[in-house]
Amino acid sequence: MTSQRDARSSLRKQMRRRRRSLTATQRRHAALALASTITTQLLFRRNLRWGLYLANDGEIDPDVLAARLVRCRRQLFLPVLHPVHHGRLCFARFYPGMPMMRNRFGISEPAPPLLTVPLWTLSTICVPLVAFDEQGNRLGMGGGFYDRSFGRFSKPSGAATTGLVSRPLKLGIAFEFQGVERLPSEPWDIPLDAIASDRRYQSTASSTTVASEQP
Ligand SMILES: Nc1nc2c(c(=O)[nH]1)N(C=O)[C@@H](CNc1ccc(C(=O)N[C@@H](CCC(=O)O)C(=O)O)cc1)CN2
Numbered sequence: 001m002t003s004q005r006d007a008r009s010s011l012r013k014q015m016r017r018r019r020r021s022l023t024a025t026q027r028r029h030a031a032l033a034l035a036s037t038i039t040t041q042l043l044f045r046r047n048l049r050w051g052l053y054l055a056n057d058g059e060i061d062p063d064v065l066a067a068r069l070v071r072c073r074r075q076l077f078l079p080v081l082h083p084v085h086h087g088r089l090c091f092a093r094f095y096p097g098m099p100m101m102r103n104r105f106g107i108s109e110p111a112p113p114l115l116t117v118p119l120w121t122l123s124t125i126c127v128p129l130v131a132f133d134e135q136g137n138r139l140g141m142g143g144g145f146y147d148r149s150f151g152r153f154s155k156p157s158g159a160a161t162t163g164l165v166s167r168p169l170k171l172g173i174a175f176e177f178q179g180v181e182r183l184p185s186e187p188w189d190i191p192l193d194a195i196a197s198d199r200r201y202q203s204t205a206s207s208t209t210v211a212s213e214q215p
């Protein structure tokens, strides 16, 4: 158990170092390529409400994707550290130019008063990754925020599901080099439905259905 924790921790360090070491040009190319891998998918046209993130610690930047979503009149939401439920995230509507404040990790988030929405009302949540595997297992920054937030909505039951549609679609976002053959999963890990990188878009083995709605 401890060795598994050590392995995750050293992989986290290694991947974080590698992504921070990219040049500005490499980052720009990757951000453009990432946007292309997503905008060519059906879900880009179908899905209206997108959870994104503001790049931090060398993460692949979804800013080009965000600009294209805004141009296509999609609604954007950003994660905010939950003010009441410690260790969880809530998602707040984001408008370019709105007032922002830094959270305790130094990441900008929409400032109060917040327009938060239930997680299941989003169609896609782009999840920042430190590492991932083909099965949809993920390694994040180690706070457990996404796992805790997804936990209640992971099963295709109740309000999160209408017919075959399971919401939100959990779309992991990363540089291609962050992919590893096999990540040991922990009991609390919620697998991703799909992964988008600067090279490809791929549904994972854990994926059930693609969340979609007509504009
Ligand atoms: N862009 C982005 N936003 C995000 C996340 C993320 O991974 N990326 N999160 C995903 O969960 C949440 C924030 N979680 C985070 C967890 C740890 C650290 C971090 O830098 N940890 C430091 C030690 C922090 C400390 O002083 O306690 C470190 O590991 O160096 C950052 C964000 C919500 N927003």
Ligand SMILES: Nc1ncnc2c1ncn2[C@@H]1O[C@H](COP(=O)(O)OP(=O)(O)OP(=O)(O)O)[C@@H](O)[C@H]1O
Binding pocket: 138, 139, 140, 141, 142, 143, 144, 145, 146, 147, 148, 151, 186, 188, 189
């Ligand atoms: N659903 C949960 N309920 C309670 N504790 C949890 C849950 N999910 C994760 N944790 C706790 O959070 C800690 C960090 O988990 P983990 O290493 O999987 O984070 P991560 O997936 O890398 O981070 P993040 O989800 O923020 O990207 C773990 O030690 C675990 O105890």
